[in-house]
Amino acid sequence: MIISQLSISGCSTNISQVYIPENEIYFDLKGKKRFFKIADNGTMNFYTYEDNVSNCEICGRLLDKMGIICNECGTISHNKKVFFSHGFYCKNCGKSLCRLCTSYYTKFLFFKMPLCKDCAKISMKDGKVVKKFKPIRK
Ligand SMILES: [Zn+2]
Ligand SMILES: [Zn+2]
Numbered sequence: 001m002i003i004s005q006l007s008i009s010g011c012s013t014n015i016s017q018v019y020i021p022e023n024e025i026y027f028d029l030k031g032k033k034r035f036f037k038i039a040d041n042g043t044m045n046f047y048t049y050e051d052n053v054s055n056c057e058i059c060g061r062l063l064d065k066m067g068i069i070c071n072e073c074g075t076i077s078h079n080k081k082v083f084f085s086h087g088f089y090c091k092n093c094g095k096s097l098c099r100l101c102t103s104y105y106t107k108f109l110f111f112k113m114p115l116c117k118d119c120a121k122i123s124m125k126d127g128k129v130v131k132k133f134k135p136i137r138k
């Protein structure tokens with residue numbers, strides 16, 4: 001890969017081209033193919049120019065803080081939020097989940113208790129009304 005570097009010093013502008021070796025790293029994360037494409041300049045600093053791990057796959061936006069990985073389907077999503085969360089933690093077993101894999105039951109009228117697939121089954125047997133979250137509009 002050739003990167004054009006633009007340096008501005010004083011009044012003169014200087015564009016120089018540097019050759020930087022590319023590295024592609026592929027790995028499997030909970031059944032999903034993930035990759036990083038990095039430009040490596042031989043030091044500890046490298047530049048990621050393409051990957052599929054830094055965006056939330058529920059809303060498509062960049063992860064602001066640490067994202068979470070769904071234990072059911074491997075989707076990467078934003079962490080838990082108070083409203084319209086994209087990621088959840090199962091109330092019973094603590095598994096991290098994406099919005100699409102989360103079921104919930106309602107406690108005290110409006111508290112939504114997130115559940116993973118297995119815990120949802122158990123809760124349904126216990127007579128709880130278990131629902132699914134609606135997908136978020138992108
Ligand atoms: Zn999101
Ligand atoms: Zn999921």
Ligand SMILES: [Zn+2]
Pocket residue numbers: 090091092093094095115116117118119120
């Ligand atoms: Zn669970």
